[in-house]
Amino acid sequence: MALALQTFSTVKDANAALKAAGTRYLGGGTLVVRAANEGDVSVSSFVRSTEPALSTITVSGSEVRIGASVTMAAIARHPNLAALAHAARAVGGPAIRNMATVGGNLFAPAPYGDFTVALLALGATVGTDDGEVPIETFLAKRESNHAIVTSIGFSLPIDGGLRFLKVSRVKPKGVSVLSIAAVLKQAPDGAVSSAHIALGCMGDRPMRAKAAEKALLGRKLTSDGIAPALAVASDGTSPITDPIASAWYRNEVLPVHLGRLLLA
Amino acid sequence: MAKTPVQFTLNGAEKAEFIDSGATLLNALRDKIGDTSPKGGCHQGTCGACSVIIDGELRLSCLTLAETCNGAAITTTSGLSQGGVLHPLQRAFLDAFASQCGFCTPGMIMAAKVLLDRTPNPTRDEVVEALSGNICRCTGYEPIIQAVLTAARSNSQNAA
Ligand SMILES: Cc1cc2nc3c(=O)[nH]c(=O)nc-3n(C[C@H](O)[C@H](O)[C@H](O)COP(=O)(O)OP(=O)(O)OC[C@H]3O[C@@H](n4cnc5c(N)ncnc54)[C@H](O)[C@@H]3O)c2cc1C
Ligand code: FES
Numbered sequence: 001m002a003l004a005l006q007t008f009s010t011v012k013d014a015n016a017a018l019k020a021a022g023t024r025y026l027g028g029g030t031l032v033v034r035a036a037n038e039g040d041v042s043v044s045s046f047v048r049s050t051e052p053a054l055s056t057i058t059v060s061g062s063e064v065r066i067g068a069s070v071t072m073a074a075i076a077r078h079p080n081l082a083a084l085a086h087a088a089r090a091v092g093g094p095a096i097r098n099m100a101t102v103g104g105n106l107f108a109p110a111p112y113g114d115f116t117v118a119l120l121a122l123g124a125t126v127g128t129d130d131g132e133v134p135i136e137t138f139l140a141k142r143e144s145n146h147a148i149v150t151s152i153g154f155s156l157p158i159d160g161g162l163r164f165l166k167v168s169r170v171k172p173k174g175v176s177v178l179s180i181a182a183v184l185k186q187a188p189d190g191a192v193s194s195a196h197i198a199l200g201c202m203g204d205r206p207m208r209a210k211a212a213e214k215a216l217l218g219r220k221l222t223s224d225g226i227a228p229a230l231a232v233a234s235d236g237t238s239p240i241t242d243p244i245a246s247a248w249y250r251n252e253v254l255p256v257h258l259g260r261l262l263l264a
Numbered sequence: 265m266a267k268t269p270v271q272f273t274l275n276g277a278e279k280a281e282f283i284d285s286g287a288t289l290l291n292a293l294r295d296k297i298g299d300t301s302p303k304g305g306c307h308q309g310t311c312g313a314c315s316v317i318i319d320g321e322l323r324l325s326c327l328t329l330a331e332t333c334n335g336a337a338i339t340t341t342s343g344l345s346q347g348g349v350l351h352p353l354q355r356a357f358l359d360a361f362a363s364q365c366g367f368c369t370p371g372m373i374m375a376a377k378v379l380l381d382r383t384p385n386p387t388r389d390e391v392v393e394a395l396s397g398n399i400c401r402c403t404g405y406e407p408i409i410q411a412v413l414t415a416a417r418s419n420s421q422n423a424a
């Protein structure tokens with residue numbers, strides 16, 4: 001079936017064009033063009049915008065704004081985003097990373113969405129022409145989002161940085177068994193004073209491990225200290241089952257990998 | 265079927281064609297322009313056989329719409345040999361028996377070329393990482409890795 005591509009120089013015009021039935025926004029195309037190649041007939045037309053802000057990264061102090069069309073490769077090589085390079089490099093192989101955008105990753109169903117796991121732990125906000133919303137709110141309702149995502153904003157973590165782990169069976173590139181990101185703050189005595197932990201593949205989209213976050217508060221990052229958090233790591237999860245791993249397996253290994261990440 | 269114009273350079277030569285709207289770059293290159301060096305293995309982004317270099321970056325032509333390449337400089341494996349002389353990567357692949365059925369070879373060579381263009385003396389790990397999006401069902405990968413390392417050595421000897 002013939003697919004049309006409409007390119008607009010502004011997000012505003014692209015948003016207007018997206019209102020037509022059968023249209024879909026085209027980011028890097030690694031999921032939508034793949035779907036079209038596989039015979040997804042629900043899409044008859046792609047819309048994209050080439051507005052320069054969509055491809056821009058701005059870092060001012062610890063505040064970061066990444067345009068939605070920025071690719072994983074651009075993040076991985078950005079001198080001020082070293083904290084996120086590991087998470088960006090976790091997405092696909094080199095060619096995929098040159099194409100896969102941050103905006104598209106927000107919509108990627110499990111087992112994909114590894115970079116979004118990092119953004120969730122960072123407490124990012126997602127921007128559209130209608131304003132900004134916390135990433136958690138955005139992810140919960142992403143199917144009903146019809147506006148083009150323009151940017152992602154967050155503060156770079158100060159101490160301890162962003163801890164990120166992707167578990168896959170094939171190295172160096174493989175689909176996730178699961179991915180975990182954590183942003184922790186610690187008091188001078190080492191006790192955890194704030195914890196944001198995000199999980200990938202433990203639901204149909206990235207989710208927070210809220211019970212584990214709560215159980216970490218006031219605890220030190222030792223085997224004994226993190227034990228209560230690991231015991232509740234799987235609370236509220238509903239992992240996917242796919243050719244890589246069953247839901248049961250993902251729940252079984254989550255505490256092991258979370259433990260390794262926290263003790264690293 | 266609606267046609268749309270595309271214009272880009274392919275291996276240094278200007279190309280201008282009318283293609284089916286929404287056609288992938290892979291289909292445009294193979295069916296319209298006649299460059300069959302990028303191969304269609306999976307059309308899902310998984311095998312890397314369709315890899316080409318667009319404006320210096322490795323990309324999958326099966327997931328790239330041809331229209332998005334207007335004004336771009338595209339390199340494929342068919343453009344590597346010069347005046348009948350094989351590119352060092354092509355020579356090394358032949359010598360190391362890194363190409364058996366050959367289906368993955370043009371994609372592997374594209375992935376290796378962007379690596380060597382940026383990192384002329386890569387480590388083995390860097391070669392493995394650079395080829396990690398490309399699948400080979402024949403060689404077991406080791407001859408390919410060795411071929412890339414050999415091409416890097418011969419490049420640096422030529423430069424010395
Ligand atoms: C071989 C292969 C391996 C992969 N490996 C990984 C992996 O390891 N980890 C991982 O996380 N992902 C992986 N992916 C999935 C995918 O490449 C990434 O999730 C990528 O970030 C998706 O971005 P995209 O720009 O290509 O999205 P697209 O395919 O362009 O779009 C995906 C969806 O998001 C919507 N969309 C895109 N951008 C916007 C926007 N700005 N505003 C509104 N809607 C938008 C599109 O309409 C579409 O519905 C892989 C894909 C392939 C083919
Ligand atoms: S044909 Fe493009 S990755 Fe397989």
Ligand code: FES
Nearest residue numbers: 364365400401402
């Ligand atoms: S040589 Fe046959 S797939 Fe690689």
